[in-house]
Amino acid sequence: MTFDETLAEQIRMCAACPKMCRHVCPTFFAWRSDSPTPHGRALLIHQSIIGTREIDERGIEVLFQCLECSHCLTWCKPEIDIATIVEEQRRVLVAEERRPKGLDEMALAIKQYHNPYSEPHASRNNWLSIKKKKEGKSLFYFTGCTAAYREQEIASSTVELLESLGYRISIGNGSSDEWCCGSPLFRTGDIELGLEQARHNTQMLNELDVEAIVVTCPGCFRVLSKDYPEHGLVLNKPVRHISELLDEIKDHLPAADFEGKITYHDPCHLGRHSNIYDAPRNVIKQVSHSNLTEMERTRDNAMCCGNGAGLRTLFPEHAKKIGMERVQQAKQSGASILVTSCPFCKNMLQSQSGNDLTVLDLPELVLQAKRSRKVKTH
Amino acid sequence: MLDSKTVKKLHKRLVSIVGTDYVHQQETDRVLNAHDAWPLSEAKLRSGEILPLADLIVYPATREEVSAILVAANEMEIPITPVGGGAGTCGGTLPIYGGIQLDLKRMSKIYEIDNQSMTIRAQAGVVGIDLEETANRHGYTLGHTPTSLRASNLGGFIATRSGGSMSSLYGKIEDLTLGLEVVLPDGSIIECKSVPRHSVGPDLRQLFIGSEGTLGVITEATLRLFPLPEERRFRSFSFPDIHSGLEAIRNIFRIGINPSIVRLYDPEDAAMSFSMHFEFEEGHCMLLLGFDGDIAHVNLDEDKSVDICNNHGGTDLGEGPSKRWWEHRYDMYYPTRLTTSGYAIGDTIDIVATYDKLENVYHSMKKVMEATGAIVMSHFSHMYQNGGSIYMIFFTSQPDAETAWAIYKKIWDDGVAACLKEGGTMSHQHGVGLSRSTYVDDELGSAFQVLKKIKESLDPKGIMNPGKLGLGVRK
Structure with missing residues (x-):
């Protein structure tokens, strides 16, 4: 049985809740129906557990519409983690070979190319120039697929920034061959293929002679620091998110005058999933002379960007609608710069930002400050 | 349920109105949206x-689309159940x-x-909390804060004649709604202009406020706004019994004070809700008061209310219990695990009566409800100059579904009968829906024929939310 009695009880409670969290569910926002909602998904699973109804093709679609952003959990007094429950159910559906076809393609791409974008593996990091330094704290930068292929500014800014701060950076290339971290697979229930990536990465990372691993992607951060160990794959060196690393040395970071106010979008995997809220804010305040303004929905109440857990793969228009709303919330704060700390979030938010909002990832912002260049907004 | 040929024809017709994406026919959607x-x-x-299912769900975006859908339903004589947030507590949106x-x-x-007139105009499907937060951003409040605020929406507020926890000061939705747009069953779109008062015959807005989708579909409304209060202050008192607490409340209103929050918990509910957090005498009731407004006004209202409470045997417990209630x-x-395990079921019969009847209604209802073996605890809330509401909360747990649903019905039947016998009215803010539908005849008496005739006139084919509000019940 997939769900033990405790989980089954939680699912039953969620299934018949008077919808206390629905108002923050991003897929409810996108569809405006009671189907793609936390209680809708719980009801599907509850009915399956007690034998009322099997999960049909439409039910599968509803379950795979969940962004696993865990915003519902913020508003759930009984603390029912429906995202994790949905992920459990996805594992069953993947094992039964019933996941949506669009995700088969994504999984196949990761299997073949070690990235979900079907890009040649050889070109993953070979474009990044690394200085051959002999001194400084040694860090391995696990770039992640999105910064490697889609948001290369983030990867290049990260390397340039960290090197300028005195770190000795190495990246996945040649013998130290970085694969997809497996996050898209873990989150969509494909544990088997996810673990294939994880085992490779664990072995590769554990053979490295570096002091720490740094990541810019919260999806990577979560799987490396939580999912890998949960499956017995323990890394022998610390994994640091770039925001934590920069926060630790914030006194050494430069400060600059930014044109317009800055606001910060909490990535779900960094905030709600990893409880890192202050580090990126501390960094932004340091480099901008405290020019940070918050959105109404912030920290553990931050709206998801819409780019997670396969939603953009399966339902691009709805994902963009969510991203657009988050951009509107940023604009409503009066900010002209939206900073996030996630290549995936940046990718979505920038695509919806229009001409009156500049979207930057955290290392990009810090690098801009370091270059003492006024960040011109549109 | 419709036959497959009719469903196919209807589907085609609805798709022509709103597009394919907004007509849902799959069983999973119908199951999840019945909730x-x-x-x-x-x-x-x-x-x-499995709850009763619709044959199709349609999601219009405009009044014109609503109109075209009603024209189609009317022509094809197909039942149509409007759904707002799906947060109603009386089964009003179940497509039976x-x-x-x-x-x-x-x-x-x-x-x-409209800052000048202090109003807000919105479509019916906006969720309550989104509307309130928008008002807040502009320095206003709707003054309408039902517990369901995160799930219920504007149309549902109005269709069920709902009330928020601060209705003593701000009023219920019937007091807050200035303008209304409604699509009638024949597809015609009518507007009740947004005005503070008028003398052009009966107030037609009030015909649709509380009509629960039986007379038409509310598509848009204009509500009153209030400036966010400079001060919100809390005060709490315990009282030795219901009578002394009610007397204090009655006298507070009598001298012209309108607290925003007035809630008197009977000994059982007080023990359940507050004894874990505050010290007060066992067997006592708990009165929660809240005051909204500018500081000078709040000071005055609070001081006078405290005097009245002291003079009626109250024990001052400070802001603690009242503030805690507000925050939680x-x-x-x-x-909770308790209320959702096995065949457990709890509900609230929210009734309303004038002060002269209120205590008798309470005692009579409590007696008959407890006679079924149910746990009953109550509070008086939504209090006004002339009377107020009682939340008769009950809980029962039975070994099997058949017994549980039967006991549940008996508690309702007996509770409402006792309420009516003592001169109370069976619903203050939750509406009628399905759970109270069979009692409407007794509640309204000979006046029911007026409502029935209006229904027959506006909806001669009986397509609008049949079986609710005691109207359009089919065999």
């Missing part, structure tokens, strides 16, 4: 029952005769705030 917040629905879902569920959630535009006011709405 309202009626405790009996929730108990049935938990126990594995199948047909169409007309879901208004896509109609979520907030059009404008949504907590009781969440499911």
Whole structure:
């Protein structure tokens, strides 16, 4: 049985809740129906557990519409983690070979190319120039697929920034061959293929002679620091998110005058999933002379960007609608710069930002400050 | 349920109005969208029952689309159940005769705030909390804060004649609604202009406020706004019994004070809600008061209220219990292990009466409800100059579904009968829906024929939310 009695009880409670969290569910926002909602998904699973109804093709679609952003959990007094429950159910559906076809393609791409974008593996990091330094704290930068292929500014800014701060950076290339971290697979229930990536990465990372691993992607951060160990794959060196690393040395970071106010979008995997809220804010305040303004929905109440857990793969228009709303919330704060700390979030938010909002990832912002260049907004 | 040929024809017609994406026919969608917040629905879902399903769900975005859908339903004589947030507690949105569920959630535009007139105009499908937060951003409050605020929407507020926890000061939705747009069953769109008062015959707005989708579909409304209060202050008193607490409340209103919050918990509810957090004498009732306004006004109201409470035997407990209730006011709405295990079911019969009848209604209802073996605890809330509401809360747990649903019905039947016998009215703010539908005849008496005739005139084919509000019940 997939769900033990405790989980089954939680699912039953969620299934018949008077919808206390629905108002923050991003897929409810996108569809405006009671189907793609936390209680809708719980009801599907509850009915399956007690034998009322099997999960049909439409039910599968509803379950795979969940962004696993865990915003519902913020508003759930009984603390029912429906995202994790949905992920459990996805594992069953993947094992039964019933996941949506669009995700088969994504999984196949990761299997073949070690990235979900079907890009040649050889070109993953070979474009990044690394200085051959002999001194400084040694860090391995696990770039992640999105910064490697889609948001290369983030990867290049990260390397340039960290090197300028005195770190000795190495990246996945040649013998130290970085694969997809497996996050898209873990989150969509494909544990088997996810673990294939994880085992490779664990072995590769554990053979490295570096002091720490740094990541810019919260999806990577979560799987490396939580999912890998949960499956017995323990890394022998610390994994640091770039925001934590920069926060630790914030006194050494430069400060600059930014044109317009800055606001910060909490990535779900960094905030709600990893409880890192202050580090990126501390960094932004340091480099901008405290020019940070918050959105109404912030920290553990931050709206998801819409780019997670396969939603953009399966339902691009709805994902963009969510991203657009988050951009509107940023604009409503009066900010002209939206900073996030996630290549995936940046990718979505920038695509919806229009001409009156500049979207930057955290290392990009810090690098801009370091270059003492006024960040011109549109 | 409709035959497959009719469903096919209807589907085609609805798709021509709103497009393919907004007509849902699949069973999963129909099951998930049948889910309202009626405790009996929730108990049935938990126990594995399937709620009544519509044949199709349609999601219009404009008044014109609503109109075209009603024209189609009228021509084809198909039942149509409007759905707002699906947060009703009386089964009002359950499509018990199948047909169409007309879901208004896509109609979520907030059009404008009029600062000069202090009003807000929005489509019916906007969720309550989104509307309130928008008002807050402009320095206003709707003054309408039902516990369901995160799930219920504007159309549902109005259709069920709902009330918020601060209705003593701000009023219920019938007091807050200035303008209304309604699509009638024949598809015609009518507007009740937004005006503070008028003398042009009967107030037609009030015909549709509380009509629960039986007379038409509310598509847009203009509500009053209030400036966010400079001060919100809390005060709490314990009283030795219901009578002394009610007397204090009555006298507070009598001298012209309108607290924003007035809640008197009977000994059982006081023990349940506050004894874990505050010291007060066992067996005492708990009165919570809240005051909104500018500081000078609040000072005056609070001082006078404190005097009245002291003069009626109250013990001053400071702001603690009242403030705690405010900060945790949504907590009781969440499911708990106790209330969702096995065949457990709890519900609230929210009744209303004038002061001269209120205590008798309370004692009579409590007596008959407890006679079924149910746990009963109550509070008086939503109090006014002339009387107020009682939340008669009950809980029962039975070994099997059949017994549980039967006991549940008996508690309702006996509770409402006792209320009516003592001169109370069976619903203050939750509406009628399905759970109270069979009592409307007794409640309204000879006046019911007026409502029936209006229904026959506006909806001669009886397509609008049949079986609710005691109207259009089919065999």
